[in-house]
Amino acid sequence: MPIDFYSEFDSPKTVEAIADALRAGGHQVHCVEANDDLPKWFLTHEVDVVFNIAEGLHGAHRESQVPAILESLGIPFTGSGSLTLALALDKAKTKQVLTYEGVPTPCWQLLATSTTPLDSRLRFPLIVKPNGEGSAKGIWRESVVQDAPALRQQVARIHEQYRQEALVEEFIDGTEVTVGILGGQAPEVLPILEIDFSSCQHSGEFFYSWRMKEYQGNAAMGLNPTLHCPARISAEMTARIQEVALRAHHALGCRDLSRTDIRLSADGVPFVLEVNPLPGLDPTESNFPVMTNAAGVSYDALINRLVDLALMRSRLRWASHHLSDIPVQTGDHKPSARTQEPMGGSLGVGQQEDGS
């Protein structure tokens, strides 16, 4: 089992912080473990809305599984739907969609076997990552490679340890930013967060490796990047990045919130590395709350805003169903009570893994 096997899971501290924020917002909260018993729980308990932070346990599409269950039961939940969550977990498929939508993303290739020939158009240095992980799992200092032998070594490591295709990408050696988006119909871009790795020379790590994320702030290990929010970039570059991040958010069909990781090339192109529709929400350690905080939105306000967005979406859907002639469901089922007007009150909170 790789050392980073459990890294996606959120700490109980994050779950508690979210539950506390919801209680402060006047809600009654049930914390529900996102394990195999979860479907049964929702069949035997009535809730108005779920604050979804579950990444799921099994398989390549794990983040989409709890949302798919809730969708099938007609229970409103915060954040993106199952399609978006499954898509964003597949970095290469995400890049195909981004490319189709004209969003810049580094040139790449998927290597399914250790002997798959490298596309001669790719230029070193390259970075090798597992195609279907998050939280920098499988990303080490050695993942950035300068030549073919080192590339082969890293590709083999991904295959052996993570049992999946290796995504090989051109390494963009420029400023790293991450861009938060929050809102419903007309979502807004939060102040851009710059992650400056120049203070990490001691470790020789100059990007968000697994060690960098795991030990972030440890100056003795040289894993203490400096965060700047808003980023130290021109107004023109800010506008360019905002536009790219919004396009990425919409291209993947994200709802309520997303966090897009971007690297700026030397000639000022914001290259999207990935989109996180389920960003980490640790109140002190995750990047998304840093950005909402810079926008003047407290942690409690952020959490309750997400619930309001989910409830509003469900009310709009209910209204449009009842105002049009389109049947809510076909077949034998009558619309369940859950698809009708939510009354406010209890909330389910899914146990989570961290999406960053």
Ligand SMILES: Nc1ncnc2c1ncn2[C@@H]1O[C@H](COP(=O)(O)OP(=O)(O)O)[C@@H](O)[C@H]1O
């Ligand atoms: N093509 C790239 N160029 C430069 N840095 C990259 C590239 N791809 C990944 N990285 C670095 O690795 C980190 C993690 O990669 P990312 O694709 O965001 O995976 P994860 O889902 O694990 O966060 C990024 O935040 C960045 O620091």
Ligand SMILES: [Mg+2]
């Ligand atoms: Mg990332």
